[in-house]
Amino acid sequence: MYFDDYDTPVFRPPSEAYSFILRVTRGCAHNACTYCNMYRGVPFQVLTDEAILRQISMAQQQNAEGVRRVFLADGDALVLSTDRLLRILHILRQSFPHLERVASYAAPQDILRKQPDELKQLQQAGLKLLYYGMESGDSATLKAVNKGVTGEESVEVGQRVIEAGMQLSLMVILGIAGAENSERHALATARAISAIHPTMLGAICLMLYRGSELKAQFEQGAFQPLSPAGLMQELYTMLEHIELPADTACIFRSNHVSNYVNLAGNLPQDKPRLLEEIRRSIDQLTKIKNWDVYNHDKF
Ligand code: SF4
Structure with missing residues (x-):
């Protein structure tokens, strides 16, 4: 409406x-x-x-x-x-x-500008759910994409939302650090998620949108995107290193139009199954040779 x-x-x-x-x-x-x-x-x-x-x-x-x-x-x-x-x-x-x-x-700068008790007041007044595109927990990656906050500040944002009693839908972007920095992005993002305990976690794949600086960097050869198999390897590393308490029920989804493989489960309970599904998808996606036509100019 x-x-x-x-x-x-x-x-x-x-x-x-x-x-x-x-x-x-x-x-x-x-x-x-x-x-x-x-x-x-x-x-x-x-x-x-x-x-x-x-x-x-x-x-x-x-x-x-x-x-x-x-x-x-x-x-x-x-x-x-x-x-x-x-x-x-x-x-x-x-x-x-x-x-x-x-x-x-939830733009991170807005959350950091508000005091914890202000967020609690908003929650009590009905603001129950925030969608936060954290994208990465890695400060160097966040700086490269001009997100405007560091990895530490991103964790602070997520923790403040949870502490205010709101639900937090956290989004990360696979491939956003490029091929060269994939593992660093995966590990730092896993650490951030483990520190935040989001209510929902979504992992989408990077898309290079028309008019974005990142697409221009790609066209100039300054940004090396990950292959489909590389994206799934990054997700495998990320998921493998996410540590959440056993009584957490974090709803995990990776089923956006950008994703090569649909994944759904609860963390940490379904982690072994999800890792196995990702491992199998890597075997399949490794066979794709003309992957550079994917995901780069859809919108
Ligand atoms: S991702 Fe887009 S909408 Fe979100 S903070 Fe950055 S520029 Fe704004």
């Missing part, structure tokens, strides 16, 4: 397909990650109270009883002050009697 005027693109996680997408900002305040072209050309803007209230009012008129989930868009809705977010969450609770959860992307 969307009520903005669509003059710039709207992105949302697949699991928010049935949510009311409430746009509170336009674009991404950071807008500098070299692998991302989502909001290129979109000047960042925080929407006015009037524009936000108009969307809520339209959703209320159309289906007040039916709205159970709300997703705050765009790329970093949490750039808004905590007071303003609390007011929006309050209005949402008043407007939709069956509201179960509000979710948002």
